[in-house]
Amino acid sequence: MKLLRSLLALALGLSLGLAVTAMAGENPWHVLQVLIKGAFGTRYDLGMTLFYMTPLLFTGLAVTVAFRAGLFNIGAEGQLTMAALAAAAVGVLFPNVSAGWAWLFAFSAAAFVGGGWAAIAGWLKARRGSHEVISTIMLNFIAASIASYVTLYVLKNPETQSPETLAVGPGYFLPQIPGLGDSPVSGALVCGLLSAAVLSWVFERTRWGFEMKVVGQNESAARMAGISVGRVQILAMTLSGILAAGVALGEVLGSAHRFKLGFSPDYGFIGIAVALLARGSPLAVIPSAFLFGALHKGTADLDIETEHVTRDLTLVIQALIIATVSAEGLWDIWARRRNIKIKQKGAQAHG
């Protein structure tokens, strides 16, 4: 049923999005073809789709973890910014660490900073009662400011005009995945897939996953059962931040090899859409992230291939999918209609 709802939401969101293009004077069939060709046309296109999928996998999981504990992490964007900055800083400051474990060293720094950044919001929520939506939004702004400062004044690459840091040492580079036409998709994708699998196990089989679920569903029952609600909230937020830090793997260590200001086209926010479509299941985050990655890649060609619509269409479709997924009432209406029909049929049969 969950799957059906997600698929229907998807189809509905996509159709509505294409309807918008028709209103703009495009042939929706043509737009759809451009989308599909752009996302999967060549091996390179597929590689780019997977490349965009990688960070969305991590942010989608990050939002999913927080959701499970009843928290809405709007701050994955800030967490991944801080984490990517930390990974780049480690790579720049210790360039000579030899290959093999260097990436793990950089990721540890990223996870520490990203997790810590999220933990601030978790602590404020658990101990001071500040709503995590407000505090994570605020922390996003602070993270963006810190990133600008460090990039422009501390680790600036003097050889270029663009706002980016110096390159990390070559030992930090993550290997590319071969056979995808030189697209920058790296081992980070494998890490993301493994994270989804491990998280799924944690959710289903461990006490820790159970405690998060209880806190997310019924705080009062959690207290009665001897679960420390505040502790679980802080830990869930921290884990969420650590997962958001995974973005640094693909973006810093896997492709750019440095921190570029504004590298993220709002991966943190698209992660919310990814998580909503996956409806709380870490494994469902995989296809969901793949879809949003494809959407991101596919719409890139719209600027050239069509006259009236641009790549901003991806935002429209994302918004429509979120709206249709979260429109719980819509499904109830649909279910009721169906019941009435069944009843009428039954009545006819009896009459």
Place this chain on the structure above:
Amino acid sequence: MNVVSSLAIELRNISKSFGSGESRVFANTDVNLSVRRGSIHAIVGENGAGKSTAMKILFGMQSADSGEVHVFGKSVRWRNPTEAMASGIGMVHQHFMLAGPHTVLENIVLGCENSSAFGILDTKKAASRLRELCERYSMPVDPDRAIEDLPVGVQQRVEILKLLYRDSQVFILDEPTAVLTPQEIEALFSNLRRLRDEGRTILIITHKLKEVLALSDEVTVLRQGKTVGSIQTKQASAELLAEWMVGRKVILDVKSEAESNPGVVRMKVTDLVLDSNHAMLKNVSLEVRAGEIVGVAGVEGNGQSELLRALLDPKNPLSLNSGKVELLGHDVSSWSSSQIRRLQVGFMPEDRHRDGMLLDESVELNILLGLQNHPAFVSEIPGVGGVIRKSALKQALERAWVDYDLRPRQSGIPGRSLSGGNQQKLVIAREFEHHPEFLVATHPTRGVDVGAIEWIHRKLFKARDQGTGILLVSSELDEILSLSDRIIVMFQGAVVAEFSRGNVSAQQLGLAMSGGLKGGHA
């Protein structure tokens, strides 16, 4: 018109179902009900028997799938309660529909305000009419007091006055005695009799058979959405009604075969003090020994919830300002709830939906709740943490099916799909998985079927006889009286009286519960 006109209410073959397909639930199947004008008619049945649904249909809150509703001989089909009220039907809901911050008068005129030109409220006229009603029915209330400052018994009076103000001819009362002391119940009953003698019709939904026998003229019993039968109360007995309700013979008053044999102290609290906005504990001291049941009587909101919180989470400054809590020989005054839950103690929560269940999760996960640190259910793996043992959960569920008669015997179904009685059985089964040496049983039979009540009482006696110390908190006086070896009474956060088994009547308890008996330590 000759026969029909003597009937105030008639339900004919009312059917109503919810949901669809496999999850379709039939709340009412051909329910029939005839209520004579000027009578008190009780409707009894277990939880889920369809009483509330039938009344909601009568009151216009829900519409029937099929069947007819007749009011004073006329066939009606209401779309909303407003239409029902306009025809003289009024309802006092179990959870009162009053606006807390507003005054009595404001609540009473709400929905039928008299206004003069330009929509200015004519409060003077309303106030004088209310005063008149209060005097005529000797139900004194201060019209200018805010509802939230009034005791529950008085709030209920306001609800009844609301209906009188609208001159309702048919009164539907849903479980009206749940929150009242025996004295308040008596006052309510005499008011209801008076309303009947004036020619009004009273419909009372209840599960307390004693009250049915004491108050009503006629009884209709529902079971599983169907009318089992109607009978003149004079010809009925509690045993007969219970049998109709459950569908088999039921023992209403479970007695323990064995005498209690108190052993070592399992729980002891000394001078518990809590002073916050609403909650209060005043120097509460109390002990429970192995093999005894100590009942805590009191009108709800007199410190029972605070006492429980102090036992569960004494470290939290919100639950306790000062005082000493000892459990199973440990001084736990500075322990957190997760530490306390590792002891061999069980807690049956006062509100199982709010505090004791994950309604959307499987029965297995509901069993795990509170047992997540128990080595039988979670293996500790170094470096990984606790891993849930699914097989152990499944076994515990199967034990609950067999030992606790939990139904349906189906794994993986959500907690929500169990009936109230079975949810309570699940909670009990789970808490006994702790093999508790001390058990807190709060409202153990609230919202539980008559048949299951008998069973739960037996289980508590059995645990007591095996040496568990039990603290029983209940607002059902009969339950307190029949189960407890000792009874303490709480009033406004203090222990005001203590009695031993057999040395107290319901009347004495009621007096103590309303603060009328001070220092009655026996």
